[in-house]
Amino acid sequence: ETGVTQTPRHLVMGMTNKKSLKCEQHLGHNAMYWYKQSAKKPLELMFVYSLEERVENNSVPSRFSPECPNSSHLFLHLHTLQPEDSALYLCASSQDRSDTQYFGPGTRLTVL
Amino acid sequence: AQSVTQLGSHVSVSEGALVLLRCNYSSSVPPYLFWYVQYPNQGLQLLLKYTTGATLVKGINGFEAEFKKSETSFHLTKPSAHMSDAAEYFCAVFSGGYNKLIFGAGTRLAVHP
Numbered sequence: 001e002t003g004v005t006q007t008p009r010h011l012v013m014g015m016t017n018k019k020s021l022k023c024e025q026h027l028g029h030n031a032m033y034w035y036k037q038s039a040k041k042p043l044e045l046m047f048v049y050s051l052e053e054r055v056e057n058n059s060v061p062s063r064f065s066p067e068c069p070n071s072s073h074l075f076l077h078l079h080t081l082q083p084e085d086s087a088l089y090l091c092a093s094s095q096d097r098s099d100t101q102y103f104g105p106g107t108r109l110t111v112l
Numbered sequence: 113a114q115s116v117t118q119l120g121s122h123v124s125v126s127e128g129a130l131v132l133l134r135c136n137y138s139s140s141v142p143p144y145l146f147w148y149v150q151y152p153n154q155g156l157q158l159l160l161k162y163t164t165g166a167t168l169v170k171g172i173n174g175f176e177a178e179f180k181k182s183e184t185s186f187h188l189t190k191p192s193a194h195m196s197d198a199a200e201y202f203c204a205v206f207s208g209g210y211n212k213l214i215f216g217a218g219t220r221l222a223v224h225p
Contacts, residue, residue, distance in 0.1 A: 006155075041217075043215040045212055045213070048212070097211050098208070098211070101213055104155050106153075
């Protein structure tokens with residue numbers, strides 16, 4: 001596969017569930033990002049990893065927990081989410097933080 | 113602080129007509145500017161970008177944008193709309209101070225026969 005891939009593409013979960021979103025980039029990039037895209041809101045940057053180190057956390061609730069085990073993989077662990085967390089979660093990567101970001105197709109999350 | 117304003121959350125054009133999507137930015141330093149397109153149920157795809165050099169930038173699918181420093185604008189144009197251009201378009205500016213990409217709210221383009 002090429003580019004940035006995300007799994008699953010769709011996820012429905014209850015408020016008490018624990019699930020994880022996965023992102024993989026095949027571009028040899030050093031930076032990876034999680035964004036949240038809600039209806040009628042601008043894209044919200046959630047987390048940034050550079051060389052596997054978390055360099056930014058934009059006041060995201062602790063029910064979202066990112067993990068970057070290596071430069072190609074990024075996870076977003078979810079637990080005890082709220083219905084307002086329903087959104088499209090986008091992963092992106094770039095060569096470095098000032099370079100062009102390339103996005104995955106997203107995971108459509110619905111919290112019941 | 114850097115910001116991006118996209119004028120018009122919805123734009124509708126006829127097939128074959130000119131597409132003009134407006135983007136204004138604020139930046140205290142020379143900006144890096146981007147346009148992305150998002151088709152339904154997909155991620156964002158890079159259309160074009162401006163970093164330095166020529167102010168008229170050509171992208172994919174026949175789109176182009178012109179960086180106008182005096183107007184702090186980076187409007188996206190396409191001479192002739194196609195039905196397949198229907199999508200949401202996002203303008204973004206890279207904020208060197210905050211080291212992040214700042215997105216506009218997006219413009220949804222509808223193309224009708």
